[in-house]
Amino acid sequence: MGHRLGTAGQARQHGDRRVDHGVCFNLWAPTAQSVELLEAGRPPQRMIGDDDGWYQWLSPTAHVGTRYQFRINEDLVVPDPASFFQPDDVGAPSEVIDTAAFRDPVLYPGRPWAEAVIYELHVGTFSEEGTYAGLEKKLPYLRDLGITAIELMPLNDVPGRHNWGYDGVLLNAPNARYGRPEDLKRLLRAAHALDIMVYLDVVYNHFGPQLNYLHLYAESFFTTRHSTGWGPAVNLEGQDGAFVREFLIENSLMWLRDYGFDGLRFDAVHALKDDSERHFLIELAETVRSQLAGRRVHLMLENEANQAHLLERAQGEAKLYDAQWGDDFHNALHVLLTGEDEGYYRAFADRPLEHLARSLTEGFAYQGEVFPLHDAPRGEPSAHLPPEATIFFAQNHDQIGNRALGERLSRLVSPEKLDQALALVLLNPHIPMLFMGEEAGADTPFLFFADWSGQAAELTREGRRREFAHFKAFSTPDMRARIPDPCDEKTFVASKLDWTAIERSPASVRFRGLTAQLLQIRREKIVPLIKLGFVSAQYRLLGEDPRTGGLDARWRTEKGDMLQIVANFADRELPLPALVAGECLWRLRPAETQALLPGEIIVRLGQET
Structure with missing residues (x-):
């Protein structure tokens, strides 16, 4: 329809x-x-x-x-x-x-983008039931925590009993494993009744490897002119490409218009290869904005290309896309917290502190510089964009699930560093995102899982092990044998949240309290500044080592309000920099010392000294 x-x-x-x-x-x-x-x-x-x-x-x-x-x-x-x-x-x-x-006769008005606190989750592993109804029961918990938006990993149907959702075959069909379409609509209405927005992750760059028949009767749905990591690219060019574009745009409109989703996150748009005069991403955003004018609809990108032109503003509003996932911020923060420097972290291991500080104050760390992993320039200048054009996180499904053993940060760093990371993510002026269970310091893994059969299952198993062969921890066949089989149901079950621990363990209860406290500060003190708008941002590195040390980041509004974040990622004390005169919104260790302690973070609001 x-x-x-x-x-x-x-x-x-x-x-x-x-x-x-x-x-x-x-x-x-x-x-x-x-x-x-x-x-x-x-x-x-x-x-x-x-x-x-x-x-x-x-x-x-x-x-x-x-x-x-x-x-x-x-x-x-x-x-x-x-x-x-x-x-x-x-x-x-x-x-x-x-x-x-x-379609609802009276539409939920949504919330301003500045108020977004995103909680990413996988419907099948978030609740014990693994259904829309199971998620619906947890909505009051999220509302009370201070979450204003939930982002569902892809719902499009895939073969089998469980899957991340990124290998979709039928883009319009919500997966029956989670319930009927009517149950999904009921979930959205329940969330809206609690003033919680609902976003959906959609995937247009490729289709799954099993039970995708399009190439057998609609060969021109794909093109050999371009290729991606998943094979031939989806065809977005020429007369046949026009049908494909219409299909994908109508998919977006269906989720937003019929089900009432408040926004979409578009997966890996750098793999949407299109040499048309009007790029598909432009047509997509302009069509959605035009047809749903008057609604608060938030459009988000995952884009390795760091294309700032897609995030431009007009009179303070997004012309095309509201924000991009801030992978640069995450990768630099992860290196500072864990010391890891393999895989894609290698591109941030040379100057992680500077990469983090630049991301905080300018959005992207790479803005046209040569990216070591590709040996080619990556990104566009982004310092002119407002902070809310980037979504920041310390964890998400990719960064956890693409680890061989699916470890969360709670398994990799000390509780003190976990506290520091949480405060940094929730109290900076970019849009924050938490991954399910992160608010409670959950330590259950989130592994890569699928329910393929036959050759697809075997290729997935072998591909997963081959992917980690160059990592020190998995350099031998015996080491790689420890990597969980993605197609074993036990891998899926192991990825489910442990709600007994979340609700009862002293460590989780403390961490949930910290999350709620930080979100209250954000709501009362930082969101008004984002709505007012920042006119400048700057940073200064603390210490002499470019790979560790501290940072002093500041954002100034037109009225002269100054938001300051000072953080120490070193294992030694650093001299305390000049602090803005005014209110201390947060200090991880409230002792009034003249030194910046290891693991410290200070957030202040006032006037520049």
């Missing part, structure tokens, strides 16, 4: 006339010789094709709830690639769903 690629649209346009009953089925299959509709309980119907590769059939007997599939070339039976629900998994029949019926 809403576009033609494989859409089952109730009471939709049929040819040149309107229909008032039944369902009009459409499939774009430009490389198919024939397409049949297999409607449950009815004889197969040969669909009518046109010169553009569209096949259509109006069924007078189909209705909401009808199950159906398509048969390609009288042989291959496939689900609807634009299915809105797969009640019995990806390879089974699709179900007709009227998502337009989910």
Whole structure:
């Protein structure tokens, strides 16, 4: 409903006339010789094709709830690639769903972007039930903590019982393992009733390796002109690319318009290869902004290219995208906290303190400099952007789950360093994000898991072990054998949050209290400054070692208010820099000393001395 690629649209346009009953089925299959509709309980119907590769059939007997599939070339039976629900998994029949019926007559107004405190979670591992209903029960807990937005890892359907969601096959169909579409809508309404925004992570740069049939009947959905780490790129160019662009944009609109999501996070957009005059990302954002004008809709990017032009503002509002995930900030902070320098941390291990300070005050650490891992320039100048154009975090699904053993920071650093990292993330003027359980210092792993079978499962296992072969800790076959099998159900189960520990262990209770306290300070003292706007930012490094030491970062508003963060990441005391005159919002160790203690962090608000 809403576009033609494989859409089952109730009471939709049929040819040149309107229909008032039944369902009009459409499939774009430009490389198919024939397409049949297999409607449950009815004889197969040969669909009518046109010169553009569209096949259509109006069924007078189909209705909401009808199950159906398509048969390609009288042989291959496939689900609807634009299915809105797969009640019995990806390879089974699709179900007709009227998502337009989910639209609320009175819309939740959302919240200003400056108020966003994002909590990223995976529906299947967040609660004991692993369902939308299980998450709904925990919403008051998140509200009381001070969370204003939850971000769901991808819901698009994938084969099997469990998956991160980034290998989606059917982009419009929320995974039946978590509940029905009606249950998802109920979750959003419950969150909105508590004034919690709901964001969704969507993936347009590739499709999963199993039960993705598009290349068999819509070969031009992909292109060999570009390649990605997942194979041929999604085709966004030319006439065929126009159909693909429409499909992906309509997917975004469906989540935002029909289900009522308050924003989307677009995964790895640097892999959306497009040489068109108007890049797909521009068209996507402009279309969403135009069609949903009047709503607070927040659009976020994961973008290794650090493209600041996508984050530009006009009269204080985002023209295209509200923010980008701040991987530079995370990577520099991780090096400072753990001392790790392998993998992508190598690009930040030379000057982690400077990389962190530059991220804090300018958004990106790499703004056109040569990136060591690619041996090529990376990024664009970003110092002119407001802090809220970057989302900062100390942990997320990627940075935990892409570790061989899925360890959280709580397993890697001392409680004192964990406290310091939390205070830094929550009290700086960028948009903060926590990963599920982080607010309580959870130590359960979050591992990479999938439920592939056959060759896909074996390739995933071997690929996972090969990925870590160059790390010292996994340099031998015996060491790599310790890496959990992603396709073993035990790996998925081990990644579930332990709510008994979160709610009862003294360490978790203390950490939850700290999180709530910091978020109250942010809400009362820092959010008003973000709304007012900062006109300048600067930093100074403390100490003589570029790989460790401390920093003094400051942001100034037009009215002269100064927010200052001083932090010491060294294992020794440092001289205390001049502090702004005014209010101490936070000091990790409140002792009034003239030295900056190891692990210290001070946040002050006032006037520059």
